[in-house]
Amino acid sequence: MKLSAALGFVTDFRYALQASLLGTLKAVVSSPSLLLKPALVSRIVMSYVWGMFADGVDGNGREIKAELITQGAHGLVLDIGAGHGHTANYLDHDKVTRYVALEPNTLMHPRIRETAKAAGFEEANGSLVILSCGAEDTETILSSVGAVDTIVSVLTLCSVPCPELTITSLVRDVLKPGGVLLYFEHVRSPRDDVAWWQKLWTPLWQLAFDGCKLDRPTHLWIEDALDTEGNRIWKEGRRWGVKDEPEEHLWWHQVGRYTKLS
Numbered sequence: 001m002k003l004s005a006a007l008g009f010v011t012d013f014r015y016a017l018q019a020s021l022l023g024t025l026k027a028v029v030s031s032p033s034l035l036l037k038p039a040l041v042s043r044i045v046m047s048y049v050w051g052m053f054a055d056g057v058d059g060n061g062r063e064i065k066a067e068l069i070t071q072g073a074h075g076l077v078l079d080i081g082a083g084h085g086h087t088a089n090y091l092d093h094d095k096v097t098r099y100v101a102l103e104p105n106t107l108m109h110p111r112i113r114e115t116a117k118a119a120g121f122e123e124a125n126g127s128l129v130i131l132s133c134g135a136e137d138t139e140t141i142l143s144s145v146g147a148v149d150t151i152v153s154v155l156t157l158c159s160v161p162c163p164e165l166t167i168t169s170l171v172r173d174v175l176k177p178g179g180v181l182l183y184f185e186h187v188r189s190p191r192d193d194v195a196w197w198q199k200l201w202t203p204l205w206q207l208a209f210d211g212c213k214l215d216r217p218t219h220l221w222i223e224d225a226l227d228t229e230g231n232r233i234w235k236e237g238r239r240w241g242v243k244d245e246p247e248e249h250l251w252w253h254q255v256g257r258y259t260k261l262s
């Protein structure tokens with residue numbers, strides 16, 4: 001792997017620090033007890049970081065999301081790690097009945113409301129529901145909105161705890177039979193040299209991006225998901241890459257659309 005590609009990390013990490021340092025310091029100074037709550041500090045950092053990156057990242061993925069989400073999402077849509085709610089912009093009102101934005105970082109909820117409202121989804125008429133739990137909390141998801149027709153995950157499964165378990169329970173318990181899982185994620189590279197750098201940078205990267213790991217083979221975990229009897233859970237599925245993305249990309253992306261057996 002070229003050193004310039006491996007060090008691409010440094011630029012993004014520096015931007016993330018620049019975006020978050022001052023605001024996070026101010027928050028800690030005005031409430032020093034935050035120092036005892038590192039998870040909360042991490043969310044504050046992420047709210048600044050995502051404030052800087054979200055629109056650009058969305059812009060870069062627009063074509064992919066239009067193909068994946070606009071074409072594939074239907075019925076009750078659960079967007080895990082909704083961020084600023086950009087997914088709402090890709091939902092087709094003729095097919096989608098309700099947008100459920102799951103976002104444990106409550107600092108992002110005002111942005112979700114704003115984006116979703118502009119896209120025609122509002123809490124007032126029930127077309128928007130915002131959940132504050134993590135994607136791993138499937139009991140809360142089920143008790144709040146019931147089983148869903150579509151699960152969308154955009155750049156989120158890199159951050160959830162116990163990812164294999166979380167993917168399995170979301171697909172087994174939360175996704176309806178015949179429902180679809182749509183994902184667009186950065187994942188572990190199939191190239192050993194790139195994967196080596198991804199593993200090296202992950203401990204630092206996750207500090208700035210609320211636990212985000214660069215080296216998860218999320219695409220393979222999804223592909224291999226099984227039902228409770230140990231059988232394949234998918235009726236059909238397809239995954240593909242991002243056109244013209246260099247092989248040496250530290251954030252190597254995969255896109256997938258999987259339909260659960262009925």
Ligand SMILES: C[S@@+](CC[C@H](N)C(=O)[O-])C[C@H]1O[C@@H](n2cnc3c(N)ncnc32)[C@H](O)[C@@H]1O
Nearest residue numbers: 080081082083105134135154155156159160161
């Ligand atoms: C890189 S951002 C992506 C946001 C959004 N999906 C997008 O593409 O604009 C990752 C998001 O995952 C959220 N997140 C972190 N831990 C999570 C968890 N356990 N369950 C669900 N979302 C989580 C973060 O708060 C953050 O908003």
